Structure formats: C-alpha cells, structure tokens
Amino acid sequence: MVSHTFSTKSIGQFEQYMTSNLQKLVAQWDRISDTANSSGQRYADMDCLHWFNYLAFDIIGDLAFGTPFGMLSKGKDIAEVQKSPNGPVTYAPAVEVLNRRGEVSGTIGCLPSLKPFAKYLPDSFFRNGVRAVENLAGIAAARVNARLDAPDEVTSQRKDLLARLVEGRDENGEKLGRQELTAEALTQLIAGSDTTSNTSCALLYWCLKTKGVMNRLQRELDEAIPDEVDVPEYETVKDLPYLHDVISETLRIHSTSSLGLPRVVPPGPGVSILTHHFPAGTVLSVPAYTIHHLPSIWNPSNLPALHPDRFNPDRWRPEHLTEKQKAAFIPFSYGPRACVGRNVAEMELALIVATVNRRYAFELRERGELETREGFLRKPVRCRVGMRRRRRADGAETA
C-alpha cells in the first residue's frame, strides 16, 4: 500500500516541494550573508546543522503532511502539536523532540520490560523521552487532521506523499483510516527528516575539511547551472559525476544509519552465514559503519589515498570501483525492507548539495573531528561554519 507512494512518477512530482523550500533557505541565507557583510564581517557565523534540520523538516512536512512546518521562515525549531483531533494546539521543538525520541526509544528497545514504567521513572531522560514520543505523534496528528479537513479544492492541488497515501487501497479495496494515515506519515517524518539533514551536514563538513574537494565541486556546479538559476532542476544535476561521488563518499564515511536495524532469524532450522550458525529467534544486524570502513574492502592494496577513514570521492569513479565495494555499500540497507524513500533521498541530497555549494562559500569553524552522537542515527552534534554568498566573479574558491 505504501511503496506505490515512492514510484518514479510520484517522485517526479515531489521536486516542486523540495524546490520551494530550498528557495526559502536561499532567501534566509542571502539575508544572513548580507547582514554580516553590512556589519563588516566577511562570513556570517552559523551552525549549519540547524539550518539543514529546518530544511529537511520543512521538506518532509510539505511532502508527508501537506505543508512545511515553517521552520525555515522562522529560522527556528518549532512545530504545531495537537494530541487529539479537537484538542488544543501547542508548539514543540520537532528536531529536539525527534532526537529525544530516538535516544529513549533506542534504550527502551534494548530493555522493553521498562516500557510500561518509563514515564514514572525518576530519571528525566525517560520522562522527557516518553513525552517526546507523545509530542511527535501529536505533531503528526495535527498535520494529518488539518490536511484531511481541508476543502477539496486545496487537497486536489497537492501531489505529495500524503496524497499518494490517501489514494492507497488494501487487498480488500479499503482506504487507510485516519490513524493509519497518521502512523504512515509519522514514519515518513521520522525516516525522512534527520537522515537527510545529518547527511547534508556531514557532507559539508567533509567537503570543507578535505583539501581540493570544494573547489572541484563548485567548478562542476558552476559549469552546469546557469548564473540566473537559484535552485537547479534535478534533471540538470542528477548525472553530475563529482556531485554523485561526493554524496556516495559521504554516505560511506559518515554512515548516517550506522548500526544496521535488527532482523530476527525466522522459525525453522536457522541460518548459516560463512562459518557461523544462528538458530531461529537470533537477532542479527549488519552494521553499515563497520562495513563501510573495512580496509579489506575499501583499501585492499593499502594505499594511503584510499584509507577508509580518508574522504576521497575519487574512489567512486567507475574505473576504480570494485564489485565487492558496490556490494558492501549499504547506506540505505538491503533487501525488501531497505529504505523505501531512497529515490526521494537521492533527489533531495543532490538538490541541497548543488544549491548550497553553488551559491555560498564556506569556512569550516570546527576544530578537529566532527563530533557525533549515536541516537538511533549517527548524528553530528554541531557543525559551525562561516557562510557568505559567492560573487559571480569568485569562480571556484578554496575552502
């Protein structure tokens, strides 16, 4: 019922929502850059993670719920919450709520017997976490209710994920109910927001950290995108080789979904993998981060330039890439329950990276490694950069 939502035809119609939110980001960053310039600063100081979060949440809000959360316009982490269809409307920081929820759900997932008591535990980690889970569901409920109660002339214009879900029918020809729609839209919000924003943040960090990468990327983007275009079309950027290689290398080195989600060996004789036997009921997972950093796969000849901890987009050139590497690259997982939103994610990442790096110059203000925290996803804690609008005459700039 859900996978048709992500068909190639549907995805083509999603681009307009990505573009309109990227235009809002560009308007805000132009303003921030101008304000810094007029007060004599060459670069505006910012934590780019915040802005990538506002962007990714507004895009998925637009796609899964019919309107953006308004974080880009407000420049703030804030979304409407409604815990029951006619209940009062309050506001919550959605990015913060999602982070809390990830951490507490990860913990309770390991100790499920805690679940019924979690909200009574004295440790505020659990109390706040359980409240966060409720708030997030409230955000989804508020949005789906608003959309379903909107007049037909409004809803018929929309060509988004929620429209596709509303059209879906089960094997008996039945539509999804309001609660099911809310649950699906919530899944898409959880799966499609900070996955993209954390990846975008890590990408900017690595492009600025690694000598020569930003220059090459900007040169390629400058050649492909006409000067007067603020947000390029996907058609213009989707086959740019260096852009592709930079995105793949980020998905490898950062591995946003790093742990590998669990799978249970089904009833029966169990499974044998290489020399190991796993009986029925064993919980297994394939940790993407580990596989993405194995020297035997990514640097079999032991060359310094190909060290797995080194960000090197050139390893993705078809003439260098081995069959083993192709098989070991699993940022979106593998098999029937792999990321159903992969094509949306690839389009979104290409549009974000092309728009932002063609238009702005950055200066990395993080010393040392990108600090990350494991909270279901591998999340950067922050990424401070200096940002300014590139002048047309700049050409490609050194990071």
Ligand code: HEM
């Ligand atoms: C860089 C961005 C993204 C990454 C790295 C990513 C990664 C993943 C991974 C690894 C899984 C599979 C989990 C498993 O093995 O069970 C997954 C599942 C999923 N993803 Fe993504 N994802 C991204 C973006 C998106 C976007 C933009 C959407 C929606 C618009 C999305 C929707 C989903 C959904 C609904 C599932 C659950 C699929 C199922 O259980 O059948 N993802 N994602």
